[in-house]
Amino acid sequence: MSTTSQKHRNFVSEPMADKPVTALAGIGDRLGHSLTEQGYDKAYVVLGQFLLLRKDTELFCYWLKDVTAANSKQADDCAQCLKDWCDAFL
Amino acid sequence: FFSSPKMASTQLTDEELFSQLKCFGYTPGPVTENTRPVYLKKLKKFRETGAPRPVKHDVRRLSSGRRPGLKSSVLGFSSDESDAETPLKRKGLDHMKRPSRSPHLQQQQLKIRAATPLNEANKKQYGVGTALKSNSFPNPDGQTSASLGWETGKRYMHDPESRDEDVSDEEVQNSHPVNGRSAARLNTSKLAGEYSDSDEEEVGGPGGPERDRRSLELRRIYTSGPFASHVDDGGSRIGGKNCALNPLGNRAMAGGREEFEERGKKGDLDASGGLRSHMLPRKPIYLSLGEDHQSKTGENNHINREEGASGSNMASIALRPRYRGSYSPTLSPQGGYSNHSSVPNHAYGPGTQKKKPTAPEDELLLQFKREEQPSSGSFSAHYLSMFLLTAACLFFLLLGLMYIRMRGSGSPAGDGVIKSHPFGSNFDSSYSKTEKDVILKLLLSLHDHLAIVAGHHDCGEQQYASRSLSREQVTQYLLAQDGDFKDFIDVSLEWIIRAGQDVGIRLSGELADDLVTDVSEISWLESTHPRMPFTCRFRRALLTVMNKVLVVAVVVGLVCSVICYVKYRWRREEEETRQMYDMVERIIDVLRTHGEACQENRDLEPYLPIPHVRDSLVQPQDRRKMKKVWERAVKFLSANESRIRTETQQIKGADFMVWRWIQPPLSSDKSKMWQGKAFPLDRRNSPPNSLTPCLKIRNMFDPDMEVGDSWDLAIQEAILEKCSDNDGIVHISVDKNSKEGCVYVKCLSAEHSGKAFKALHGSWFDGKLVTVKYLRLDRYHQRFPQAQGCSAPLKASSLHQTPAPCPLQHGGPNSSGFS
Numbered sequence: 001m002s003t004t005s006q007k008h009r010n011f012v013s014e015p016m017a018d019k020p021v022t023a024l025a026g027i028g029d030r031l032g033h034s035l036t037e038q039g040y041d042k043a044y045v046v047l048g049q050f051l052l053l054r055k056d057t058e059l060f061c062y063w064l065k066d067v068t069a070a071n072s073k074q075a076d077d078c079a080q081c082l083k084d085w086c087d088a089f090l
Numbered sequence: 091f092f093s094s095p096k097m098a099s100t101q102l103t104d105e106e107l108f109s110q111l112k113c114f115g116y117t118p119g120p121v122t123e124n125t126r127p128v129y130l131k132k133l134k135k136f137r138e139t140g141a142p143r144p145v146k147h148d149v150r151r152l153s154s155g156r157r158p159g160l161k162s163s164v165l166g167f168s169s170d171e172s173d174a175e176t177p178l179k180r181k182g183l184d185h186m187k188r189p190s191r192s193p194h195l196q197q198q199q200l201k202i203r204a205a206t207p208l209n210e211a212n213k214k215q216y217g218v219g220t221a222l223k224s225n226s227f228p229n230p231d232g233q234t235s236a237s238l239g240w241e242t243g244k245r246y247m248h249d250p251e252s253r254d255e256d257v258s259d260e261e262v263q264n265s266h267p268v269n270g271r272s273a274a275r276l277n278t279s280k281l282a283g284e285y286s287d288s289d290e291e292e293v294g295g296p297g298g299p300e301r302d303r304r305s306l307e308l309r310r311i312y313t314s315g316p317f318a319s320h321v322d323d324g325g326s327r328i329g330g331k332n333c334a335l336n337p338l339g340n341r342a343m344a345g346g347r348e349e350f351e352e353r354g355k356k357g358d359l360d361a362s363g364g365l366r367s368h369m370l371p372r373k374p375i376y377l378s379l380g381e382d383h384q385s386k387t388g389e390n391n392h393i394n395r396e397e398g399a400s401g402s403n404m405a406s407i408a409l410r411p412r413y414r415g416s417y418s419p420t421l422s423p424q425g426g427y428s429n430h431s432s433v434p435n436h437a438y439g440p441g442t443q444k445k446k447p448t449a450p451e452d453e454l455l456l457q458f459k460r461e462e463q464p465s466s467g468s469f470s471a472h473y474l475s476m477f478l479l480t481a482a483c484l485f486f487l488l489l490g491l492m493y494i495r496m497r498g499s500g501s502p503a504g505d506g507v508i509k510s511h512p513f514g515s516n517f518d519s520s521y522s523k524t525e526k527d528v529i530l531k532l533l534l535s536l537h538d539h540l541a542i543v544a545g546h547h548d549c550g551e552q553q554y555a556s557r558s559l560s561r562e563q564v565t566q567y568l569l570a571q572d573g574d575f576k577d578f579i580d581v582s583l584e585w586i587i588r589a590g591q592d593v594g595i596r597l598s599g600e601l602a603d604d605l606v607t608d609v610s611e612i613s614w615l616e617s618t619h620p621r622m623p624f625t626c627r628f629r630r631a632l633l634t635v636m637n638k639v640l641v642v643a644v645v646v647g648l649v650c651s652v653i654c655y656v657k658y659r660w661r662r663e664e665e666e667t668r669q670m671y672d673m674v675e676r677i678i679d680v681l682r683t684h685g686e687a688c689q690e691n692r693d694l695e696p697y698l699p700i701p702h703v704r705d706s707l708v709q710p711q712d713r714r715k716m717k718k719v720w721e722r723a724v725k726f727l728s729a730n731e732s733r734i735r736t737e738t739q740q741i742k743g744a745d746f747m748v749w750r751w752i753q754p755p756l757s758s759d760k761s762k763m764w765q766g767k768a769f770p771l772d773r774r775n776s777p778p779n780s781l782t783p784c785l786k787i788r789n790m791f792d793p794d795m796e797v798g799d800s801w802d803l804a805i806q807e808a809i810l811e812k813c814s815d816n817d818g819i820v821h822i823s824v825d826k827n828s829k830e831g832c833v834y835v836k837c838l839s840a841e842h843s844g845k846a847f848k849a850l851h852g853s854w855f856d857g858k859l860v861t862v863k864y865l866r867l868d869r870y871h872q873r874f875p876q877a878q879g880c881s882a883p884l885k886a887s888s889l890h891q892t893p894a895p896c897p898l899q900h901g902g903p904n905s906s907g908f909s
Contacts, residue, residue, distance in 0.1 A: 005794055005795055006794075006795065006796065006797045007794055025794075028793075028794060028829060029827065029829070049124060049125075051119075052119050052120060052122065052124065052125050053119050053125055053128060054117070054118070054119040056119075059125075059128045059129075059132060062127075062128045062131055062132075063124070063125070063127075063128045066127060066128070
């Protein structure tokens with residue numbers, strides 16, 4: 001049984017192209033807003049950060065929690081979403 | 091961003107960070123401005139746990155458990171745990187100037203967060219079970235000391251040589267460059283880490299009153315901590331020095347309790363001398379604490395000693411194994427310390443006294459570490475040894491008593507016979523003194539002799555075949571004793587007869603138990619107070635005691651064995667029941683999946699034969715063992731499970747008992763269902779009358795979790811269905827983006843909205859509790875201008891949907907785009 005959300009499935013199902021950062025699983029309006037403010041306006045920019053951290057979900061979670069007011073679940077969801085996307089497309 | 095407790099983070103360049111991370115066997119990505127804080131945090135984690143991946147959950151749990159009181163400064167802290175509060179607080183944070191990112195708050199928050207992984211790491215690493223009662227530390231103190239540390243840390247960066255002993259609480263303005271700031275943060279986080287470590291560890295120590303002093307202490311120590319770290323010039327040497335430098339560092343860190351300044355100066359010099367304890371500076375700090383205590387032993391009052399105990403406590407907890415080597419000898423001297431405290435302290439108390447300031451510290455810490463670990467075990471060991479001791483004492487006591495009793499029973503009247511005789515005053519008057527003496531002496535020797543004979547006889551010695559002596563033997567013996575006795579034998583015997591009380595000699599006639607009344611009838615004399623030799627007595631006493639103990643032990647053993655057996659049986663029962671339930675669950679799962687598969691695939695039969703289920707769940711080698719469990723499970727299912735029906739079916743010509751999965755009506759999560767009311771609506775939870783015709787319904791859905799394109803339609807349908815008796819709903823709007831799952835409804839009149847309110851408020855929908863509130867009509871129209879024109883009631887689309895003049899009404903499915 002899959003425990004991923006629909007957002008996750010939507011994101012991982014296709015190349016992210018120019019999707020906004022709110023398309024990431026776990027990133028809703030609020031987080032998306034705060035990420036955009038810091039310059040991470042597109043999902044691929046966040047992907048870039050994820051890759052910089054060598055696709056380490058744990059580090060990515062730390063980073064995301066620092067940069068935004070994400071809680072653990074949101075950060076985990078986002079990291080997992082990116083990881084799955086990388087597994088599929090990278 | 092927060093930073094690691096590594097000292098002198100100003101000097102920690104990217105390359106160094108990179109290489110250090112590599113030392114832990116971890117390959118980091120590029121260290122850039124963005125990734126730097128993350129890697130610093132990682133480095134810190136490595137330092138504490140040595141493992142590449144410390145458990146995050148523990149961190150969170152730990153941090154959520156601790157410090158419930160730190161509110162204002164712990165903004166980031168709570169964000170780790172709870173969704174609800176964080177957004178508000180974090181929002182506040184985010185709205186501050188982003189570039190400057192209010193340093194104090196952030197740092198505090200960061201430091202707290204840094205602290206928590208530290209704490210967790212420590213906790214895990216040292217396994218301190220007893221002392222971790224984090225909540226007990228007073229929060230204001232904690233805050234103050236943390237901020238203090240931060241300030242002083244910052245100051246250190248400016249001017250390493252001048253230790254500012256002032257402790258002021260004002261907010262420090264961050265005027266450093268980024269590096270400096272991060273260094274400050276590093277310090278604070280480190281301090282906070284240390285602080286919180288001491289928090290968690292020292293709590294095991296004495297109670298409240300000493301806390302203030304301790305917090306003062308800690309403050310000092312913290313100030314010394316970063317100072318030392320800064321003094322270290324580029325010392326990014328992990329691993330390396332320890333003991334040799336720690337004493338120095340200890341003295342440095344003993345920025346002590348009351349005499350801050352002088353200690354501080356001392357600490358200055360010493361720290362600059364080369365404290366390279368890159369390892370958690372906690373250690374030297376705690377060492378110094380301990381040392382401080384020892385040096386002040388004379389003047390310290392009990393509280394101080396207590397603190398010393400806790401300080402050394404902390405030190406021991408904080409130390410790594412390499413410190414173990416040297417501390418054992420010093421721990422013994424401190425005997426009577428802190429006896430009033432709890433047992434863990436008791437264990438530590440004896441250890442905190444130290445003779446020499448420097449070298450014994452290691453041993454002390456070693457001993458602490460040793461003592462600390464077995465402390466929980468020694469608790470019971472202590473009791474066990476006490477128990478054994480008391481048992482042994484009791485045994486010997488019993489033995490002694492037995493002995494005395496034997497002896498007492500055998501003790502002769504002794505000289506008393508001579509002095510005081512039981513013959514009465516007649517005796518005295520009848521005879522002269524010498525005669526009296528002779529008679530009495532005779533009687534005494536007779537008595538003794540008889541006693542010895544009886545005693546020996548009783549002890550089983552062969553030479554005395556019988557307990558009693560014949561008269562001839564007695565006469566012989568007495569004559570042998572003393573010639574004078576001859577005349578007085580009969581007299582004394584007569585007196586014995588005449589004596590009212592037992593003189594220790596029993597006279598009997600020809601037959602054993604005859605009562606003699608005359609001297610001539612006496613043929614046997616026997617002692618009633620046998621006197622046994624010492625060994626005999628001891629042996630008998632021992633035997634008696636052992637017999638009794640044995641009996642008691644046997645009884646106790648029987649009782650224990652019965653209890654154990656009963657417990658064993660009970661446990662076995664439980665185990666079997668658990669297995670049975672486990673099996674039942676597995677069966678249900680199998681049947682459910684089969685049922686679902688049947689729904690999709692019409693070719694499958696909707697039932698499963700029982701033996702097939704069993705064979706698929708239980709391995710062949712286990713079938714025999716699980717037979718009993720399986721039988722019970724089957725019985726349980728047939729009796730207690732409503733979703734599974736047992737029936738007999740013919741499968742390929744053979745009759746089988748099968749299980750049929752009966753799909754429960756509400757198990758489908760595809761359709762959104764109303765699931766009943768949570769509470770009855772009364773005056774308490776709903777307004778007495780409906781106020782406006784507009785309603786806002788909350789918690790109907792979760793926007794992140796919605797599947798499909800038209801889920802909003804489903805929501806609308808659901809609402810309409812729920813209010814199907816209500817003809818007054820003219821406009822519905824599902825706010826797709828609202829995270830609260832809001833739906834806006836307008837009704838024809840307040841009365842209709844009231845009806846809808848009653849129908850919707852407090853109901854369960856799709857597993858969520860729906861709440862309704864009234865909205866102002868003008869606001870509603872502001873938001874949904876098209877709703878102003880709606881006046882025709884909406885109906886669920888399963889029924890015929892009436893056309894309405896509302897412009898966007900007809901496209902029902904698309905009307906949700908309003909918000």
